[in-house]
Amino acid sequence: MPPAVPPLLPLLLPLLLLAAARPAAPPHRPTFTCGGVVSGESGFIGSEGFPGVYPPNSKCTWKITVPEGKVVVLSFRYLDLESDALCRYDFVDIYSGHGSGQRIGRFCGTVKPGALVSSSNKMLVQMTSDANTAGSGFIAKFSAAEPNERGDQYCGGRLEKPSGSFHTPNWPERDYPAGVTCSWHIVAPKNQLIELKFEKFDVERDNYCRYDYVSVFNGGEINDAKRIGKYCGDSPPAPILSEKNELLIQFLSDLSLTADGFIGHYKFRPKKLPTTTALPTTTTVPATSTVKPTVALCQQKCKRSGTLESNYCSSNFVITGTVITTVPRAGSLHATISIINVYKEGNLAIQQAGKNMSAKILVMCKQCPLIRRGLNYIIMGQVEEDGRGKVYPNSFVMSFKTKNSKILNALKNKTCQN
Template sequence: MMPLDCIWGVSLFLSLSLGWTKAQQPNYTRPVFQCGGDLVADSGFVGSEGFPSYYKPNSKCTWRITVPEGNLVTLTFRIFDLEADSQCRYDYLDVYNGHSNLVQKLGRFCGTFRPGTLISTTNKMMLEMVSDEENQGRGFVAYFSGTPPYVHDQQFCGEKFTKAQGEIKTPNWPDKKYPAGASCSWLITVEPDMIIQVKFDKFALEVDSYCRFDYVAFFNGGEKDDSRLIGKYCGDETPEPIISTGNVLLVQFVSDLSVTSDGFLAHYTSIRRGSPDSRASTRTIPQKPAPERPATTPQPPVPTTKLVPPPPPEPTVRAKPVKPTRSRTQGASSLCPKACKRDGTIKTSFCASEFVITGKVTSVTPGPRGSLNINVSLLKAYKAGRLTITQVGETMSVKLVSQCRKCPLLRRGANHILMGQVDEDGRGIVAPGAFVAPYRAAHHKLLMNISKQRC
């Protein structure tokens, strides 16, 4: 959670600020944030109910922001502290490009990782925060302001495509860099029996390990609340082809108000469901990371000669109802071989796997039908694709399922190389013959070299 001295410092700063709206009535010491309201002003602050106290359980609050006509709403988060979940199912904040949840959603956010700047395409924006009955955080505080549109509206782009193929590119491509404060959406709809493949010809966005600032995101589904994130990409390494699961794909490009880059050029085509192309990999080459933080510096594996028995559940983690593991793990006990042996080399396994990561195994707990549930604190993702990576502060974590309890060998507290496939819920599946090995710092260069080669 957020340190108290930081929270009270922000609170003092807010109490001295002007421009409070009807929904945010100040008292004599600091502003009092209420559950929702209409915020009509040139600029101001919006925050969760009762901030900096913990927000209420089982609540739903809606704020409608309106800035002067002819301006756009820019929303910048100062504090963000909601319950963390890889899919933001329990406590979350939705931001919409207008005053309705039927318009384009600019994002759903949870955890303690502060979102990047959001910009609407009109003078209206809506925030909707939902909490369940447990595990409340401090909430959020954000500053909104009216921003004049750029000349010729070059920072806004997008189109609705219904043709079988087309082109997607950032503003100003290829003459100069894309503008700061860009917000673009392309909605692609093809024939019902077809799916959509997007291939990048060129790709150069601002580099950030978590793609907080400039990024392009792909969603299965349309502009409403039923869309599901496929992936979010930035940096200067070209992603591999993106393939939708249905005949509708939403593509969103966002840049913040600072650093810009050359942008991207991509082409989409419709392909028949079930064709060889439709089964091609949707995996992506991970973005070139920003300089490693000290907390993520790889450490030597913990020396041990036997498997550590699964630990009891951690008291700070509540038991949430989860969907049962899908058919890949059913009957897993019958998959266990007599002797643990990898099926391929590090190179062949890299190419055959949907995810390739390095990280520390932080917990191992029994799952259904002889499987194991594994939590991994991520060091680096060399391939991620549809794998769900949870952001909690500056720590990244991954949930994996091992189909066999005894194979491959995993040691709690040790760093590993882990490869495998990804199920429909974004969980990594580690088969008995998957490439799993103790990780050492020397492996990083080898994995980076393999990631740059064609499979």
């Protein structure tokens, strides 16, 4: 005789089957908004709406704070922003502290930087987007670390003792890791200067130091106009002396080849001693020399002489391009050119990201020849040892029109006599 069925079971059975057929509740996903204030030992920040497309025309700021006595380490888990060689359109800026003083780096595209370390227990992250192309944005983890902690990803920081050393991660046991960004900010008292020497130096070699490199800047921020030099290869740069009481050393390795790395030493020096800044040189890429224009040079009458044809062979480089940035400094002008075409390259350092090419030029006298941001030009000039183009008042620069291309192409096929 079959067992008796409980009287309520026929009523409960449909409900039990319905419950079993329901899918499990989806896992909780964090919702990312535009900026915010976050604190603690660790956590995540992400672009607004991640993993959906981030909105256009926005600026979002995150202020991160970890416990006192520690530093912030930020590691990108995902990055997908509009790609541009100079990160002009959509980008993420990382600053040490909650102000906008010392920028650790600016990033865009899809290649994640290495771990970024602040010099204090505060970090500011700011994402900016323009009106056009967008991607999925970013997600990054922040965590607290001891200031002197060393390892595959921790490096950089603020150095304030009268003397000290700094080195690449893993030094001297093994090669530095790929995908690392380190920034050391050395700060002396106001009345002192900083002397910097590299004892050992081995960074992936490249003619223009495009992949792994060390850059040294006067002041506390990454600023091309204040860059003393950019170094790679296996020859230590010559000793460096700061202009004032701050230096910033930035080390970056890409995601491919690595090398032994380096160790550097610094010490403070009284400002009152007679000093001259030694322009650092390497066998790979000499330092960027900052040339102050003489008064006589810039008082010459500013008038273009000759023709395209007569100036072509006497120039080291000939390009057409759009002026995208201009930075006046000490009577000269530092400009970045987005290249339309290269007719004569010489030793001009050309940066390439995808199909976009750009080059940096120094206009010795900022009013002569006069170039304006956003306009197209034919630029002929000489090249410094570090690959930067140099334009003098007598260099040939003119507005670029499509009709000029025919003449330039003809000149490109012409053989110049030495």
